[in-house]
Amino acid sequence: MIAFWGIFYFVWTVLCYFLAKKFFIRTKKIYLSPIIVVPTLSIFLICILQHQFKDYYVYTQYLVTMLGPITVAFAVPVFRYRAMIKKYFKALILSSSISMLVGVLSSWFLAKIFGLEEIVRNSLLARSISIPFALVLTKEVGGSISLIPLFTVITGLVGLLFGNFLLLLMKYKNPIAQGAALGNAAHAMGIALARQRHELEGVIASLSMIISGIIMVLFAPFIISLVKYFL
Incomplete structure (x- = not known):
């Protein structure tokens, strides 16, 4: 049955x-x-x-x-803009690093304030990256295989629904900055929104999401250990 x-x-x-x-x-x-x-x-x-x-x-x-191959497929359009990406690569690395650090710190801080259980707190730490990367971190951060995808999807949905409004409030209209913001904050759903707005935004959002995922997978366990120790 x-x-x-x-x-x-x-x-x-x-x-x-x-x-x-x-x-x-x-x-x-x-x-x-x-x-x-x-x-x-x-x-x-x-x-x-x-x-x-x-x-x-x-x-x-x-x-x-299938999300793994799909995530890799987001990088295909990046090839067309390789010259521009090379020019702004340092800025993208820095923005993705800061974005992931802010995501981890804010998630842990708010979870502590609301007194959430440890497994919920740990699952929230990986919410700012796409599901394939987040699932890799499940055991590393002591999260739940059920909660991490849920929190990741909710994060993406918030970015999808309110991304245009929040970017409208900003006076800085550079498509590279806005694409990086959507890719880092709302991952795959941010890419979908960015591609609707502008092709270049979609490419930058794709690259930002991939960079953020790699940074989290490589450095998240160490960063999270420090956060838990000091906070």
Whole structure:
């Protein structure tokens, strides 16, 4: 029976995604993006059928494994702008490093204030990078395999929904700066929004997300250990 529902949810997710994508292309409304519509409908369906998350995840987990190659694919357009990227590479490295440090410190500080459990605090530390990188950090930071993707998606959704508004408030309109902001703050969903705004923003957002993920995977365990020790 578990296998039946696993296959059912796998087919449901794929079909729901393609239908939601077609609808999104027609409407061009961010709040109707597949990343919002599909999870919402899936959660609603799971609740109606009174199932547990493991019933949904048993086969749909294979869709998650596709995020790794998809993340690499974001780097393909980077080749076209390699000269410009080389010119601003130091600035992108610095912005990604600061972004990840601020993300870790703010997550830990707020989690401590609200008295969240340790596993929740640890899971929040990886929320600012895309899911493939975040999953790599799960064991390193002592997080939950279920919570880290959840917090990562929520972070991306916030950036997707409010990114345009927040950037509108800023007087600095440089597409490189705005692309870096979206890529660092909202990872894959930020890239989707950046590509809608400007092709160059999308490329910079892609590169920023990849750099941020690499920085977190390499240095997060050490940084998190320091944060836990001093805070």
